[in-house]
Amino acid sequence: MITKSLPNVFTLGNLFLGMLAIIFAFDGKYSMSAIMVIVAMLLDGLDGRVARALNAQSEFGKELDSLSDIISFGVAPALLMYSIAFSGIHPGIAWAVTAIFPMCGALRLARFNVQKGIPGYFIGLPIPAAGGVIATLSLFHKNITAPYFICGILLVSYLMVSSVRYPNFKKIGLPKKGVALAPLVVLIAVVVAVFFPEELSKMIFVPLVIYAAYGLKQNFDRLLGRSKQADEDEAEEAYHNR
Numbered sequence: 001m002i003t004k005s006l007p008n009v010f011t012l013g014n015l016f017l018g019m020l021a022i023i024f025a026f027d028g029k030y031s032m033s034a035i036m037v038i039v040a041m042l043l044d045g046l047d048g049r050v051a052r053a054l055n056a057q058s059e060f061g062k063e064l065d066s067l068s069d070i071i072s073f074g075v076a077p078a079l080l081m082y083s084i085a086f087s088g089i090h091p092g093i094a095w096a097v098t099a100i101f102p103m104c105g106a107l108r109l110a111r112f113n114v115q116k117g118i119p120g121y122f123i124g125l126p127i128p129a130a131g132g133v134i135a136t137l138s139l140f141h142k143n144i145t146a147p148y149f150i151c152g153i154l155l156v157s158y159l160m161v162s163s164v165r166y167p168n169f170k171k172i173g174l175p176k177k178g179v180a181l182a183p184l185v186v187l188i189a190v191v192v193a194v195f196f197p198e199e200l201s202k203m204i205f206v207p208l209v210i211y212a213a214y215g216l217k218q219n220f221d222r223l224l225g226r227s228k229q230a231d232e233d234e235a236e237e238a239y240h241n242r
Contacts, residue, residue, distance in 0.1 A: 007051035011065050014043040018072025021135070025080040030139065033080045034201040037135035040072040041128045045169075066109045073131025074102035078153075081138045085149045097150050101134065104157040111161075122166040125159035129166075129211055136205035159212060166215040 017040040024033035047065060051057045078101040086094035105127040117123055133156055137149070 005056075006054065007047045007056050007061055008064060010043045010047035010050060011061065011068050014040045014047065014065075014072050015068035017043065018068065018076045021072065021076035022079055025076070025083045028083075030080065030084050030141075031201060033076070034135040034139055037072060037076055037080075037131055038201060038204055040076075041132050044069065044072070044128050062113065066113060069109060069127050070102060070106055073127045074105035077131040077134035077138070078102050081134055081149060081153060084138045085141045085144075085146055089146045089150075093150070097153055101130075101153050101157050104160045105130065108160040117168075118165065120168055122168050124162050124164060125156065125166055125212055125215060127160060129208055130156045130160050132204065132208045133212055136201045136208065139201055139205075156212065159216065162219070164215040164219040166211070 017036045021033045021036035021040070024030070024036060044065070047061070048057075051061055078098045081101075082094060082098040086098065108124050108127050108130075111124070112122075115123070134153055137144075137152055141149075
């Protein structure tokens, strides 16, 4: 029974860190808030792998994961961005942009739960990656002004609800022996994060942005390919109609 509940413990840990991220954001501890989102991403990646390794997947676990994700990767990053970067803009704009992000995240999760996906891919940017981008992006508030943050959060929100394909690394399995090491990995990650919150968050920002941009590039290339194919078909049709 305890073994079957272990994946849900990781999921609840994800939710707990999401709540800590919100509290730290309100307390002005922005680096710690961002790192809580990053560590929550680690737990989110582990819960599914642990469930598969232990053959403990369930609909309950799936729904609990989605509810936790909307807090940790939807609400928490949006409130962090609001607290750190939107204080100098019109309140109405700040409220609207802040609300749009978790709303798109909720739509993304609902679609994921009810629609059959493409093997090996996510449809739309996964909310953990989106939340990680926004949480770490907010730490650059000394170098970036609010309008750029607004454009960034709206773009990431769009990518979540788009039909852009993103590689699914969650299907990479975890050996059954590795389950015992998972809590140790999380503990080490938390210790490193506590001592180097801002440096680690900014370092993780780079691969997250690359992942988000990769899907966008793939979609652009696919649209470009369709455009070229349409031009070739049109030229061929014109040739036969001469």
